[in-house]
Amino acid sequence: MKAETIQRSLEDSGLRCTAQRYAVMAFLMEHKGHPTAAEIFEGVNRLDPRSSRATTYNNLRDLVKAGLVSEVAVEGRAGRFDAKGTRHHHFICDRCGSVEDMDWYNVPKPASRSLGKRVVRECQLIFRGLCTKCAARRASR
Amino acid sequence: MKAETIQRSLEDSGLRCTAQRYAVMAFLMEHKGHPTAAEIFEGVNRLDPRSSRATTYNNLRDLVKAGLVSEVAVEGRAGRFDAKGTRHHHFICDRCGSVEDMDWYNVPKPASRSLGKRVVRECQLIFRGLCTKCAARRASR
DNA sequence: ATATTAGATTAGATATATTCTAATTATTCG
DNA sequence: CGAATAATTAGAATATATCTAATCTAATAT
Ligand SMILES: [Mn+2]
Ligand SMILES: [Mn+2]
Ligand SMILES: [Zn+2]
Ligand SMILES: [Zn+2]
Numbered sequence: 639m640k641a642e643t644i645q646r647s648l649e650d651s652g653l654r655c656t657a658q659r660y661a662v663m664a665f666l667m668e669h670k671g672h673p674t675a676a677e678i679f680e681g682v683n684r685l686d687p688r689s690s691r692a693t694t695y696n697n698l699r700d701l702v703k704a705g706l707v708s709e710v711a712v713e714g715r716a717g718r719f720d721a722k723g724t725r726h727h728h729f730i731c732d733r734c735g736s737v738e739d740m741d742w743y744n745v746p747k748p749a750s751r752s753l754g755k756r757v758v759r760e761c762q763l764i765f766r767g768l769c770t771k772c773a774a775r776r777a778s779r
Numbered sequence: 780m781k782a783e784t785i786q787r788s789l790e791d792s793g794l795r796c797t798a799q800r801y802a803v804m805a806f807l808m809e810h811k812g813h814p815t816a817a818e819i820f821e822g823v824n825r826l827d828p829r830s831s832r833a834t835t836y837n838n839l840r841d842l843v844k845a846g847l848v849s850e851v852a853v854e855g856r857a858g859r860f861d862a863k864g865t866r867h868h869h870f871i872c873d874r875c876g877s878v879e880d881m882d883w884y885n886v887p888k889p890a891s892r893s894l895g896k897r898v899v900r901e902c903q904l905i906f907r908g909l910c911t912k913c914a915a916r917r918a919s920r
Numbered sequence: 921a922t923a924t925t926a927g928a929t930t931a932g933a934t935a936t937a938t939t940c941t942a943a944t945t946a947t948t949c950g
Numbered sequence: 951c952g953a954a955t956a957a958t959t960a961g962a963a964t965a966t967a968t969c970t971a972a973t974c975t976a977a978t979a980t
Contacts, residue, residue, distance in 0.1 A: 654927065654928075654975095654976075656927090656929085656975085658928080659928085674966090675966080675967080676965090676966080689929085689930095690929065692929075692930065692931080692932090692967095692968080692969085693928075693929050693930070695968070696929080697928095699968095710854065711853050711871075712852050713850040713851065713858055714858075715856070715938070715966060716965080716967095717854055717967085727889070729899075732900065738897075740889055740894075741889065741890070741893040743887070743889065743890070745886055745887075745904065746884070746886075746887075748868070748881055748884065748906070749882065749884070752881055752882040754911055755911045755914050755915065756870060756879075756906075756908060756909065756910055756911055757908045758906050758908040759907050759908040759909075760906070760907050760908070761905070761906050762905050762907070763886065763902065764852060764902070764904075764905065765889070765897075765901075765902050766899070766901050766902070767899040767900040767901070768897065768898040769897055770895055770896045770897055773896055773897060773898045774896065795946095795948095795956070797946090797947095797956090797957065799957080800957085815937090816938080817937080830958085830959095831959045832938090832959090832961095833958075833959065833960080836937095836939070837939095837957080838957095840939095856936070856967070857937065857938095
């Protein structure tokens with residue numbers, strides 16, 4: 639049951655499972671397109687408007703801090719968010735800017751000479767190019 | 780001679796080599812720390828204030844479009860820029876947010892099944908963790 | 921059960937980053 | 951030169967995110 643899964647993961651992270659916080663988490667799990675804070679705010683309030691902008695931002699911050707959500711590194715102004723599920727990489731379309739998940743695969747670590755005394759926590763791969771839709775569009779012209 | 784190199788690369792891209800545009804390019808080539816637009820604006824105007832904020836942004840946009848500069852994908856509000864030199868990856872520090880270059884190495888392409896009809900133009904690797912300075916700081920406590 | 925406390929939410933104000941507008945200046949080309 | 955095009959500018963406008971201080975809610979203590 640998804641509801642209980644969300645509730646438990648929130649509480650395991652020391653966060654109360656409030657209606658607003660739950661809604662952000664549920665929205666992210668249902669929408670895999672890496673929505674912005676504004677889209678999440680709008681989506682959460684579409685049915686039953688009951689979360690303020692500040693709360694949406696607060697909860698996103700808390701969820702990221704708790705490790706349940708990640709902010710995707712994209713150039714461009716608005717942050718984009720992602721419920722942390724299975725590991726994956728990302729593909730960003732040059733034309734339409736959409737951010738899509740790509741199957742995860744292991745990436746070789748950098749040479750320790752190049753790494754120096756840095757400590758690597760994670761490593762993410764971002765592909766750029768044309769998404770399926772935009773590639774088709776371009777081909778048909 | 781660097782000046783001529785910059786001039787030529789601008790003109791080859793169909794951009795006039797104006798004082799302001801040149802200054803943005805030169806600043807980026809001298810400062811490898813991936814400065815923000817605000818830092819570039821400030822840096823360019825430190826000696827002889829003669830570039831407006833709008834022009835700094837306009838030129839950054841034009842240089843990115845021409846492929847001479849790239850915007851680094853970082854989460855966080857301000858865009859960070861990079862003169863495109865030799866290929867490299869990036870390391871972003873969890874603690875201080877600094878963005879450092881890492882030696883480039885080839886990354887295996889995704890399985891074509893996973894790629895679908897997408898067209899990959901490039902692939903960049905972002906490492907996260909603690910930079911040399913922050914790792915030392917943490918160790919000494 | 922009531923009081924106390926810490927956690928969460930809210931509207932609106934504020935801050936920050938970027939883009940737009942319309943006027944001006946500089947450069948190119950016929 | 952004169953027209954056309956490109957670039958720059960100050961400041962206004964927009965977009966995104968955070969802060970503030972008041973209020974509300976839930977958890978715990980008495
Ligand atoms: Mn994702
Ligand atoms: Mn770089
Ligand atoms: Zn696309
Ligand atoms: Zn650091």
